[in-house]
Amino acid sequence: MKLAFFLIAAFPLIAQQDYAVAFSDDARPRVLKADIVNGRITVRGYSGKDAIITNESMAREPRRLDTDGVFSLTEQNNVITLNGGVRKQANLTIQVPHRTSLQLRCTNCGELRVEGIEGDIDVNTVNGGVRLINVSGSVLAHSLNQSVTAIIDRVDPNKAMSFSSMNGSIDCTFPTDLRANVRMRTTNGKIHTDFDVRLAGGEAIRMDRGISGTINGGGPEILFKAFNGSIHIRKK
Amino acid sequence: MNCEKVQKLLPEYWAETIPVNSHREIEQHLHQCDTCQAEAEMLGELWADLDRLPTLEPSTDVRSRFYGMLDAYRSGVDEKPKRNWFHWAIPAGAFAMLAIGIFVGRVNVTPVDPQIAQLRGEIHGMRQMMALSLLQQQSPADRMRGVSYAYRLDKSDGDVVTALLETVKSDPSVNVRLAAVDAFRKVGTGVAARKALIDSLKAQDSPLVQIAIIELLVDLNDRTTAKSLQSFSVDSAVPKEVQESARWAAGQLN
Numbered sequence: 001m002k003l004a005f006f007l008i009a010a011f012p013l014i015a016q017q018d019y020a021v022a023f024s025d026d027a028r029p030r031v032l033k034a035d036i037v038n039g040r041i042t043v044r045g046y047s048g049k050d051a052i053i054t055n056e057s058m059a060r061e062p063r064r065l066d067t068d069g070v071f072s073l074t075e076q077n078n079v080i081t082l083n084g085g086v087r088k089q090a091n092l093t094i095q096v097p098h099r100t101s102l103q104l105r106c107t108n109c110g111e112l113r114v115e116g117i118e119g120d121i122d123v124n125t126v127n128g129g130v131r132l133i134n135v136s137g138s139v140l141a142h143s144l145n146q147s148v149t150a151i152i153d154r155v156d157p158n159k160a161m162s163f164s165s166m167n168g169s170i171d172c173t174f175p176t177d178l179r180a181n182v183r184m185r186t187t188n189g190k191i192h193t194d195f196d197v198r199l200a201g202g203e204a205i206r207m208d209r210g211i212s213g214t215i216n217g218g219g220p221e222i223l224f225k226a227f228n229g230s231i232h233i234r235k236k
Numbered sequence: 237m238n239c240e241k242v243q244k245l246l247p248e249y250w251a252e253t254i255p256v257n258s259h260r261e262i263e264q265h266l267h268q269c270d271t272c273q274a275e276a277e278m279l280g281e282l283w284a285d286l287d288r289l290p291t292l293e294p295s296t297d298v299r300s301r302f303y304g305m306l307d308a309y310r311s312g313v314d315e316k317p318k319r320n321w322f323h324w325a326i327p328a329g330a331f332a333m334l335a336i337g338i339f340v341g342r343v344n345v346t347p348v349d350p351q352i353a354q355l356r357g358e359i360h361g362m363r364q365m366m367a368l369s370l371l372q373q374q375s376p377a378d379r380m381r382g383v384s385y386a387y388r389l390d391k392s393d394g395d396v397v398t399a400l401l402e403t404v405k406s407d408p409s410v411n412v413r414l415a416a417v418d419a420f421r422k423v424g425t426g427v428a429a430r431k432a433l434i435d436s437l438k439a440q441d442s443p444l445v446q447i448a449i450i451e452l453l454v455d456l457n458d459r460t461t462a463k464s465l466q467s468f469s470v471d472s473a474v475p476k477e478v479q480e481s482a483r484w485a486a487g488q489l490n
Contacts, residue, residue, distance in 0.1 A: 103376065120377035122409055138377045140411040144444070158281060159377055160384040162411035166444045166477075183418065187447070187481075221384045225414050227447060227477065 020050045021075050023097075028078040029119070030100040035083050038108045039090035040128075045098035045116035051080050056091040101137075112143075120159070129168065143168055147229065151236070155180070155220075162223040169229035176235045179219030185210030189230035237261045242272050244351055247358070249276070250283040282362055285370075285381070364393055371399045376409040383415040387422050397429050405436045410445060417448040425456060434464045443475045450478070454485045462489035 023030045032051060034041055046052075053073065071090065074081045084090040096102075101119035106112050109128025114121060118136040129146035132139060138159035141148045147168035155161070155178060163170045169189065174180075184191050191211060199213040224231045237258075242265045248254040249262050266273045363385050370382030383403065386396050400423065403416040417433075425433070433449050440446045453461045462485075468474060469482035 101375070101377070120375055122376040122411075124410055138380070140376055140380060140409055142410040142444075144442070158284065158381070160380045160415065162380065162415055164411055164414055164444055166442075166447075185451075187451075221387060221415070223411070223415050223418060225444065225448065227444060 019053045019073065021053065021073060021080055022050045023078045023080065024075060025078040030097060031079040031103065032094065032096050032100055033079060033081045033103045034092070034094070035105040036090045036092065036107070036109070037084055039084065039092065039106070040110040040112075041090075041104055041106055042093045042113040043102060043104065043115070043117060044093070044095050045100070045118070046095045047098070048095070049097060051100075052095040053082065054093045056093065111146075118154075139163070147171065153236075157219060160221040160223070162225070164223070164225040165229055166227045167229065168226075169232065170224055170226050171232040171234070172224070173234040173236050177216065178235075179216040180222045181212070181214050181218050181220070182222050182224065182233070183210060183212040184224040184231050184233075186224075186226040186229065186231050188228045189226050191224075191231045191233075193233035194235050195233060237265050239265075239269060239272055240352070242266070242269070243275055243355065246272075246276055246279050247355075250280055279359070282359070282366065285366055360389065363389055364396055367396050368399055371403055376407075376412055379403065379407060379409070379412045380415060383412060383419050386416075387419045389423060393423075396423060397425070401429060401432050401436070404433065404445070404449070405439065410442045413440075413442065413445045414448050417445065417452055420452055421455060427460075430456065430458055430461060434461055434468075437468055438471075438473075443478045446474070446478045447481045450481045450485045454488050457489070459489050462486045465489065 032043065034043075055071070072081075072083050080096075082092070082094075096117070098116060099118050102114060102117060102121045102123065104112060104114075104123045105125075106128055107126045109125050111129050111131055112123055112125050113131045113133070114123065114135055115133045116135070120138050121132065121135055122140045123130050123132070123142070125143045125146065127145050128143065130141045130143045130148045130150075132141060132150040132152070134151055134153050136152065136154035136156075138156045139150055139152065139161050141150060141162075142164045144165070145167045146165070147170070148163050148165050149171045150163065151173045152175070154175065157179065163172055174195075178195065182197060195215045197211075197213040197215055199211060224233065242262050245254060245258060245262060249259065254262070266276055367382050367385035367389065370378050370385060373379055373382070383400070386400055389396060397420075400416045400419055404413050407413045407416065420429070420433070430453065433453065437446055437449055440449070450465065453465065465482045466486040469479045469486060471479070474482070
């Protein structure tokens with residue numbers, strides 16, 4: 001069992017620094033977990049094998065070396081885990097192999113952005129938006145106060161997905177041949193789609209109870225849930 | 237080969253334990269019959285999911301727990317058995333249940349093919365097992381699939397309801413919690429489950445999940461929950477939108 005451990009803040013005066021962390025076990029699926037309180041996370045898929053982490057905020061100013069604010073970065077069983085301290089501002093750009101699953105959390109994010117990733121993607125933010133660009137696989141995306149935008153290239157036909165926001169809108173683009181059972185509900189917004197959704201419930205459809213139906217004959221469940229925002233489901 | 241025969245052989249077809257001739261005949265039938273094709277795809281998906289389930293590794297204290305249980309069993313065996321009414325109650329109860337079962341079986345005249353009923357029962361059982369197993373997984377995507385399996389169950393089941401309630405209360409992913417709340421529309425809720433959902437409202441850290449639970453209670457039209465929702469709507473610790481939702485829901489249910 002390989003365990004790598006770094007304290008990034010131990011190198012505060014170095015100008016923008018990249019940290020490469022290897023995934024130790026090719027037999028297992030790669031997973032990146034990150035949990036940041038303040039800052040920004042961008043995850044990009046690339047053709048290399050390691051995870052390359054760049055923290056831009058470190059280049060601007062020296063940081064105190066108190067343990068309360070230190071980031072930790074660990075690798076175990078092909079899972080890389082990055083945790084940010086409460087006081088630290090983490091402006092992270094993380095490059096990982098295209099096929100990597102993600103579990104990302106950010107409380108006060110400018111934006112949580114994911115590009116070119118194939119895997120199980122789970123992202124949760126409180127005050128920042130979520131933007132997923134050219135991702136494939138399955139997606140669970142939630143933002144409490146901002147919008148969730150996703151452009152999905154390929155959908156895993158065996159996995160359910162969910163997109164939700166309390167105060168923002170949801171805007172998702174799927175491949176034209178998407179097969180899904182969709183359930184959509186927004187309290188104070190509208191629902192738009194250019195897919196042909198075959199609505200369930202026959203003639204008595206209660207809009208206030210949300211809408212459910214099938215696209216292209218049905219498939220895995222996809223849930224869209226908003227409160228103050230609208231829901232857009234687009235064809236690619 | 238007709239539909240009935242094909243559907244009976246589908247589990248063996250996916251398990252690849254069927255003679256080559258029958259395999260070919262089934263494939264020919266599936267090309268012609270949409271219903272059997274859909275049934276075969278559904279079973280195939282279930283089979284693939286069972287294959288993908290990770291093998292659970294026993295925790296380190298399994299050995300000590302096992303020997304603890306063995307010691308407890310041995311000491312129980314060594315004790316002189318006590319004769320009391322309870323020893324008679326169990327076989328008497330079992331006999332009574334058997335008699336009731338035979339009586340109900342004889343008066344039930346609904347013509348259900350026992351093999352199809354058995355197959356449905358097996359599929360229900362497998363879906364239930366998949367739901368329960370996946371809801372315990374580390375990966376949020378797997379837990380989401382567990383909720384999906386629960387959503388596809390034909391009837392409610394105590395273990396699945398308990399697992400979904402646990403998911404609503406404590407799953408780290410907001411989306412998995414939202415899907416679990418939604419699944420109660422399909423799985424159904426008893427009085428105890430609805431009470432547990434109301435009790436979970438205060439502890440929720442996501443206002444969106446709180447609102448989803450409130451909307452579910454309105455959709456279930458359980459008027460007994462109106463009072464709890466009313467008091468929740470004046471709780472100052474609750475976000476404004478959630479208070480408004482609870483007030484609206486209490487009004488709908490009164």
